[in-house]
Amino acid sequence: MNNLSIRNKLYIGFGSIVAIILLLLIMAYNNFASLTDANRWDKHTMEVLLELDRVNNATLDIQVDARGYMLTGDESMIGSERENAEKMKQSLTKVIQLTADNAQQNERLKRTQALLLGWVNDNIRGLIEKRRALGDSKGAADALGQSAELRQGGAVVNSARQLLEQAASEERRLLAERSASAVELHASQNQLLIGGGLAVIVLSLLIAYTLGRAILGPLGNLTAALARLGSGERTARIAVTSADELGKVSADFNNMAQQLQDATQRELELTNQLRAKVDALLEVVSRAASGDMTGKISVTGADAIGQLGEGLQRMFDNLRQLLTNVQKAGIQVTTSATEIAASAKQQEATGVEQAQTSVEVLSTTKEISSNTSQLLKTMEDATAVADYTTSATSEAQGNLRRMDQTMQNMVNATDSINAKLAALSEKASNINSVLTTITKVADQTNILSLNAAIEAEKAGEAGRGFSVVATEIRRLADQTSVSTWDIEQMLKEMQSAVSASVMGMDKFSEEIRRSVGEVRQVTDQLSGVMDQVQKLAPQFDAVLQGMQAQAVGAQQISETMMQLNDATQQTVESLKATSEAVHQLQYAAGDLQSSVSTFAVNA
Amino acid sequence: MKVLVFHIGADRYGLPLRQVQRVLPLLELKGIPLAPDSVAGLMNLHGDPMPVIDLSRISGGAPSRRHFDTRIVVADYTSPEGAVHALGLMAERVQGVQDVSPQDLAPSGVQAAPFLGRVAGDAKGMVQLVEVNQLLPAELRGRLFPAEAAAG
Numbered sequence: 206m207n208n209l210s211i212r213n214k215l216y217i218g219f220g221s222i223v224a225i226i227l228l229l230l231i232m233a234y235n236n237f238a239s240l241t242d243a244n245r246w247d248k249h250t251m252e253v254l255l256e257l258d259r260v261n262n263a264t265l266d267i268q269v270d271a272r273g274y275m276l277t278g279d280e281s282m283i284g285s286e287r288e289n290a291e292k293m294k295q296s297l298t299k300v301i302q303l304t305a306d307n308a309q310q311n312e313r314l315k316r317t318q319a320l321l322l323g324w325v326n327d328n329i330r331g332l333i334e335k336r337r338a339l340g341d342s343k344g345a346a347d348a349l350g351q352s353a354e355l356r357q358g359g360a361v362v363n364s365a366r367q368l369l370e371q372a373a374s375e376e377r378r379l380l381a382e383r384s385a386s387a388v389e390l391h392a393s394q395n396q397l398l399i400g401g402g403l404a405v406i407v408l409s410l411l412i413a414y415t416l417g418r419a420i421l422g423p424l425g426n427l428t429a430a431l432a433r434l435g436s437g438e439r440t441a442r443i444a445v446t447s448a449d450e451l452g453k454v455s456a457d458f459n460n461m462a463q464q465l466q467d468a469t470q471r472e473l474e475l476t477n478q479l480r481a482k483v484d485a486l487l488e489v490v491s492r493a494a495s496g497d498m499t500g501k502i503s504v505t506g507a508d509a510i511g512q513l514g515e516g517l518q519r520m521f522d523n524l525r526q527l528l529t530n531v532q533k534a535g536i537q538v539t540t541s542a543t544e545i546a547a548s549a550k551q552q553e554a555t556g557v558e559q560a561q562t563s564v565e566v567l568s569t570t571k572e573i574s575s576n577t578s579q580l581l582k583t584m585e586d587a588t589a590v591a592d593y594t595t596s597a598t599s600e601a602q603g604n605l606r607r608m609d610q611t612m613q614n615m616v617n618a619t620d621s622i623n624a625k626l627a628a629l630s631e632k633a634s635n636i637n638s639v640l641t642t643i644t645k646v647a648d649q650t651n652i653l654s655l656n657a658a659i660e661a662e663k664a665g666e667a668g669r670g671f672s673v674v675a676t677e678i679r680r681l682a683d684q685t686s687v688s689t690w691d692i693e694q695m696l697k698e699m700q701s702a703v704s705a706s707v708m709g710m711d712k713f714s715e716e717i718r719r720s721v722g723e724v725r726q727v728t729d730q731l732s733g734v735m736d737q738v739q740k741l742a743p744q745f746d747a748v749l750q751g752m753q754a755q756a757v758g759a760q761q762i763s764e765t766m767m768q769l770n771d772a773t774q775q776t777v778e779s780l781k782a783t784s785e786a787v788h789q790l791q792y793a794a795g796d797l798q799s800s801v802s803t804f805a806v807n808a
Numbered sequence: 809m810k811v812l813v814f815h816i817g818a819d820r821y822g823l824p825l826r827q828v829q830r831v832l833p834l835l836e837l838k839g840i841p842l843a844p845d846s847v848a849g850l851m852n853l854h855g856d857p858m859p860v861i862d863l864s865r866i867s868g869g870a871p872s873r874r875h876f877d878t879r880i881v882v883a884d885y886t887s888p889e890g891a892v893h894a895l896g897l898m899a900e901r902v903q904g905v906q907d908v909s910p911q912d913l914a915p916s917g918v919q920a921a922p923f924l925g926r927v928a929g930d931a932k933g934m935v936q937l938v939e940v941n942q943l944l945p946a947e948l949r950g951r952l953f954p955a956e957a958a959a960g
Contacts, residue, residue: 648833648876655812655831655879658905662810662825679904 208448218412229401236394243387250380256300263293290325317368328358423451439466482510496803498525525806535798542791549784556777567766574759591741598735605728612721619714626707633700647685654679813906814899816867822935829882848898860896872900883940
């Protein structure tokens with residue numbers, strides 16, 4: 206069923222419905238044919254009955270006509286006798302024709318025909334002829350009425366009527382039988398129509414439901430999958446359950462969805478790659494924005510992003526180079542600014558110093574100029590002092606000569622002290638040799654005491670006292686050794702003191718000798734001084750004149766110094782301004798450097 | 809028992825006075841070429857040559873220093889054959905005679921040089937006795953007293 210195409214499904218479904226309806230129609234048609242047949246037979250029976258009634262009526266009419274004629278003799282009475290007999294004959298022929306299919310009835314009716322034809326032709330005609338023969342004579346009617354012919358005729362008619370009645374009843378029986386079968390057919394027709402209709406309805410519904418399911422199910426799946434795909438679910442697929450057009454459509458839809466998903470996946474991958482590259486670029490750019498210029502851009506390639514990355518890398522390289530240069534320049538500027546500041550400071554200090562110096566010079570100059578007059582006075586005093594100095598110097602010369610004499614005496618005394626110290630040293634050496642002897646003796650004594658102790662031990666009990674003596678001797682010898690050692694130490698100290706004294710005395714006498722020489726030199730110089738002092742007096746006049754000139758010069762110097770001082774002040778001011786500017790330059794350079802140093806350029 | 813106290817290095821040792829003939833100052837000794845290190849030299853004892861053993865050296869130490877209290881002790885050496893020889897012993901810091909009671913002496917417990925004997929303790933430390941007769945090893949004895957060795 207699933208492997209059928211929708212067209213075949215539709216054909217099969219509607220075809221089966223049409224077949225069922227056709228079957229139903231054929232069955233209904235058959236039933237209707239049966240019913241029509243039954244009706245025809247009913248009508249046939251009715252015709253037979255009608256013709257039988259006509260036969261009967263014609264018979265009765267003939268009887269009535271015959272009786273009326275016989276009674277009255279009126280010819281008009283039998284005027285229609287021939288006509289009625291003809292009717293009866295026709296009806297009998299027709300009914301025999303009609304009952305040709307029923308042998309029993311046919312035979313019965315043929316007998317009736319024979320009876321009735323005989324009756325009409327023989328009986329009735331005979332009677333009529335008789336009556337006519339009688340004419341208007343009295344009793345004619347009675348005579349005829351009493352005739353045997355009439356009675357015989359009556360019996361024939363009665364038997365004919367009985368036969369007719371039998372045939373009629375037979376026909377009625379058949380009619381009833383057929384009516385019953387027609388009713389039965391009717392019921393079966395109804396049943397067939399109801400049951401067949403119901404079956405058609407049920408089957409149609411079933412087929413419609415199956416078809417609907419077979420078509421609408423996959424369509425629903427397809428619609429749902431399309432809706433899911435439309436709402437963005439890329440993995441939406443349809444389970445292919447049939448091989449029909451819808452199955453194909455589902456498979457095609459799956460292919461389409463798969464291609465769509467693949468395309469989306471590729472697009473996503475491309476987007477991710479792009480995003481990764483852009484992220485890498487962005488990271489480097491962010492780091493660069495925060496000052497870290499060391500980021501390397503790894504994005505390369507011939508596409509737009511690659512070119513962008515390479516362009517950025519070149520830009521970063523250039524920026525890094527620029528920053529490095531700026532940093533170097535900043536450092537150089539800072540260094541230069543610092544150096545300039547230092548030299549400006551130095552210059553400023555020098556300027557200040559210069560200013561101070563000039564102020565000092567100025568005050569000194571002023572002092573000089575003010576002191577010059579004082580100096581003039583002082584110079585006069587100095588002249589007097591020079592005179593006094595001359596006399597004092599000659600006196601000093603005499604004193605120095607005496608001092609020279611004293612020094613000479615001192616040298617002599619020092620020499621004698623030296624000689625005495627040498628004698629002391631010799632004595633000490635003598636003491637030392639004596640001490641050596643004492644030490645030797647003490648040593649000998651020690652050995653002696655030991656040997657004495659040994660001897661005493663060998664002497665046993667007899668040597669006990671001697672042993673004590675030997676011990677004492679040994680103690681004495683030890684004490685002697687110790688004392689000798691002490692004396693030796695003292696003597697060594699004394700000797701070293703003496704030799705130090707000798708050296709000191711030598712130095713002292715040397716000093717004295719040098720002093721004597723110096724004193725002589727001083728004396729000579731004093732003589733020179735005296736000569737000079739005596740030459741001073743005329744020079745003082747020259748000095749006085751020089752002093753006056755100096756006062757004037759000092760005044761000029763003072764004025765010049767004032768000007769210099771002003772200039773120096775200005776220089777200092779400008780130097781301060783320069784220093785300030787250099788400071789600002791330094792700050793600016795520092796700012797530049799710190800700004801630039803926020804950029805890391807070396808990895 | 810009286811012992812003559814001397815030093816080997818920093819330690820005190822005692823020679824029994826019975827075996828000591830006399831104590832002599834440190835004299836000039838005649839050197840003996842090719843003699844063992846422990847033989848300090850020969851000295852003239854009243855015309856007789858006498859070998860002098862350096863006690864510091866024979867104990868395995870440095871040669872005795874020539875201080876004023878470094879002495880030559882003339883001891884009686886009794887050889888295993890019974891002959892008695894005068895033997896010079898050079899000793900450092902010969903301090904004097906000390907009385908050691910025999911009950912203070914105890915075995916040293918350490919078997920070291922064969923001539924070292926029992927020890928006695930006192931306030932200044934321990935004194936170990938030196939057995940003169942055990943001083944010379946057989947080889948040295950043979951060298952010092954060859955006549956006796958030949959006779960023996």
